Amino acid sequence: MIQLLALIGEDGELNTIPPNLGAVLPVTLTVDIILFFSNNNFFPPGLRTGILLVLSLSWILVIPRLRYHYWRYELRDKDLCAIRGIYNRVHTIVPLRRIQHLDVEQDLIEENFNIARLVVHTAGTRSTDVVVPGLPYDEAVRLRDTVREFIGQSID
């Protein structure tokens, strides 16, 4: 535990999220941007649009990579750890006993890349849903089953 915080931003003992996430995030972001630009006369087809496009393009290229770079999770004996965030680094620890239920979620794009999100629900009000995105589907299911097994044991 003590080393955990020191590990923020470094590669090492914590699992990194598979790089597929890096492929999915640009796609979702691009869809957003196309929607945003599809129906407007506000920006003349000139400088501002160009600047915005360059900015968004670099955003697309940089932000998902950074986000991916800092995303870490680890399933330990009695808790689940997740570290995320570029500017604000958030490190969440959820004791497994506190987990109310688990979902493996997949949207259309994620399904296309065969990756999934593990969503962990607790009764807490701030970090109600702890999300581990960009897992290969099998890995997400395996993780869910491991946690479920633990919860089952602790109740018996």
Place this chain on the structure above:
Amino acid sequence: MEAPSEQFLRLHPLTFVHSVFLSIVAFAYSWLTSLGPETTQFSSTATLIFAIITIVIAGPFAIAKFIRFRYYATSDELIIYYGVFKRVRRNIPAERIQNVAIKRNLLSRILGTASVRIETAGTDQTEGNLSYVGAREAQRLKDLLRTSKNTVNDPPPDQSIFSMPLRRVLVSSLYQFSHKITLILFTIFFQLLSLEIIDVRATIDYLVERGYFQETVSNHWPLITSLSIILTVMTGWGAGFIQNLIRFYNFKIELTPTKIQRRFGLFTLQEGSLSYKRVQSFLIRSNPVMRFRRWYRLELQTLGLQSGEQGFQPAMPFARWSEILDLAPKIRPFTLPESYTSVSLRTIQRYSIRYSWVIIVSVALFCLIWSTNALWGLLILPIVFLIALLQYQRHHWAFYDENLFIHRRILSQQFWIIPVERFQAFEITSSFFQRRLGLCTLIVDTAGAGTMRYPRIIDMRRGDAERLTEDLNLAFQRLEGKHSSSFD
């Protein structure tokens, strides 16, 4: 879905009086706000349409809702049928019922009705609300559901553990200030001004004529400004006084081995019991004036966001420190630690820079749009350092005897006591600047933390945060090992 049988009961017929009263208030409000010097054909038509909608649609809808609403209570469960378009049958098993709260406002006390709320540990979707039933029926329901076989029957307490006699309620009201009501009063005032019902100029002229004022005084703007400020403060104070008096009149709290029973209110009588299991943490608050006279307020953070004010329930609205330390450990035992750990000294640096930045930017903006006089605003900068220093001094924490204690804030001070078994998750966040200074913020999530007020330790040294999280997690695992689940 099968129709409810004959044993099912309806709500009290006087429920209609409540809904009629509510729609009259709503109508009067919309009518008043639509008035004004610039009243147009459109706004008066809108008001008319609103009135027609109220009568033609809302009326029959209220009747249909009344007809559709049926309930049946046994000692095992409460069954409710309701819904006009979407029909719902809800079974609430008695062992899931955490609390049966009876609320009676002024109108229902005149009519002899009461609203009964059946609270469960779940969300709004799993709770039951019977508004309104007869007062005697409300008591019957409460007794019936409380004496059901699955809930523990506590012996009734002999005497109230803590009560506020009229004198103390009056004293406590002196310490309250309501900015909400002040705002509403001022809105009404300006509405009346725009309707030309009140004319300030004419009033002043009249007073000058009668010799109460001199013309020169009435044109003296610093005097007028300070008078307005005094008036505003007095209004807020008076409103706070009345609000507090009405709310906490005859406040009584009693403890049974598993429940907290409370009863309070002047016009709206609130009565209910709260299971100890629902209490997530203690929050002791005070404002500077209260602290000066050594008064404090104890609030309980409870399960579920629907109950109380943003998830907080007053347990002792106005009490001495010793009284709080007498009552609170009976709900969940704790002993106060002898010493506390401060947050990092670098917090002063971080907050000074942050606040200075805000001031410098706003001064620059005012210089641009107003005049260079705004540069005087830079004189506030030393105060910024003082505030940051005070913030550091007032912020400290301790983990002692399976409770986490957190002191926070300068003026409206908060003192949190969070039992280990209530932890849901831990969160350590660090912003870009915090990381540069080796600091982080520890947030302890409970099942009752609201979005506005929640326990956190800001700007801890990173090593401290790591160690504390480890300690908290270990203590939590140890305790959870003892009782396999504390949330049955």
